[in-house]
Amino acid sequence: MKNAIPWESLRFDADGLIPVVVQDAVSKEVLTLAYMNRTSLEKTAETGETWFWSRSRQELWHKGATSGNTQRVVSLRVDCDGDALVVQVIPNGPACHRETYSCFAGITLESQDNLGEPDRFAILNELESLIAAREAERPEGSYCTYLFEKGVDKILKKVGEEAAEVIIAAKNRSHDELQYEAADLLFHLLVLLREQKLPLDDVLAELKHRR
Structure with a gap:
């Protein structure tokens, strides 16, 4: 996977980071939004598991290194502008630090009646x-x-x-x-x-x- 990363098309921000949407490869549920720098992306490619850059701690972190809730990478996709990634994974346990499957909670924006045929x-x-x-x-x-x-x-x-x-x-x-x-x-x-x-x-x- 490392050789397949299109480095020339990636656009990291001023801090050397790129946002990453982590998605369950099976259910297609969005699990979390995190950030990678070049090093964490390389480690993700080398190990086949997700590595990120913690903006709060200013350090690399291997998802699941302490909790055991690792994420096995299935695919990695780059958006059309090269400034965001989608990583599909097989999660081994919850993705969120609150021990929930996903970091995102559902919010209903409109009633079903306004959305046409269900x-x-x-x-x-x-x-x-x-x-x-x-x-x-x-x-x-x-x-x-x-x-x-x-x-x-x-x-x-x-x-x-x-x-x-x-x-x-x-x-x-x-x-x-x-x-x-x-x-x-x-x-x-x-x-x-x-x-x-x-x-x-x-x-x-x-x-x-x-x-």
Whole structure:
């Protein structure tokens, strides 16, 4: 990756820094905004994990060096002006120092009524982000926490169980039952995709390719 960095196109500011948007490569959630200088960018390229420059401490810092919440770099992109970066990562735990999945909290700017026809698949995006947050934060008492801590075998068992329940509901010709069980299956499938670090976008792209 080091040799692939387009140094000639990068525009660092007067302090030798460039802003970096860190994004979850799977859920596409924005995790944090940080800064890199040339040295931290080189270390990021060399190690495959994120390194930044702390403006408050005036020093290099390796994300997760003390907390263990490292970020494995999947890709690095430069904007059209060369003065900002997007780094896609696989996070190993929360991105924020407050032990939350993302440093950004959601703010509703407008009511849904003013946005026209709602996205009928928006709930899938919300669920994917929520499941990613649960995996990173592991809140006590969360069902997602239970599944992730039990591991892939437990998750696979639940996917199998819910698939069987969908079959039974369909055989019973019960729309209410099928609706409920199909929702359970979709949820557990999203948990499995997160455990496998496979973006839902890739599954949708496969469907589009087949079409």
